[in-house]
Amino acid sequence: MLKDPLVIEMLNEIIQEEDEGSISVVECLVDGKDTDEEIAEETELRLNIVRRILYKLYDAGIASYKRSKDPETQWYTYSWKFEQEKIIDMIKSKHEEVLKELRECLQYEENNIFFECKVNGCRCSFEEASENNFLCPECGKELEYKDNSVFINKLKDEIHFYESNNLSISFESASPNSK
Numbered sequence: 001m002l003k004d005p006l007v008i009e010m011l012n013e014i015i016q017e018e019d020e021g022s023i024s025v026v027e028c029l030v031d032g033k034d035t036d037e038e039i040a041e042e043t044e045l046r047l048n049i050v051r052r053i054l055y056k057l058y059d060a061g062i063a064s065y066k067r068s069k070d071p072e073t074q075w076y077t078y079s080w081k082f083e084q085e086k087i088i089d090m091i092k093s094k095h096e097e098v099l100k101e102l103r104e105c106l107q108y109e110e111n112n113i114f115f116e117c118k119v120n121g122c123r124c125s126f127e128e129a130s131e132n133n134f135l136c137p138e139c140g141k142e143l144e145y146k147d148n149s150v151f152i153n154k155l156k157d158e159i160h161f162y163e164s165n166n167l168s169i170s171f172e173s174a175s176p177n178s179k
């Protein structure tokens, strides 16, 4: 079973299927089932659905296939492989993007002071507030100074979480009798 929430989240983003079966297609690949027929049989999904999911994974670069010709029937067989390293790379670069945004956000929070409307929670930086004579741009009530240190600490915690997350993702193989 695939348990890692980061992997599941990324797969859902890639596959974008409402069908819950799509994760099980990946699980089959991780478990070493490599043909669409095998996967369809194991997951009880229709063959065309399995193929669609496989090609979505291929499109995203996290699955690859080898084509081989059966010498007797002359038919082509596709054997599929899940590219674990690729998905880990994708998760890593996504985290780097999140970190970049969080750091920018922290910098903005630390370099500015803020004002807030007590009526509707509208929040303005000092520049925005002074341009508007310290009145709420939405309802016209007076803006009040808003301490953002709690928010800053939350941002710092989040940054720390992503910085210390070294992504030890494991792709566990299902035990033979788990199904």
Ligand SMILES: [Zn+2]
Pocket: 117, 118, 119, 120, 121, 122, 136, 137, 138, 139, 140, 141
């Ligand atoms: Zn207001």
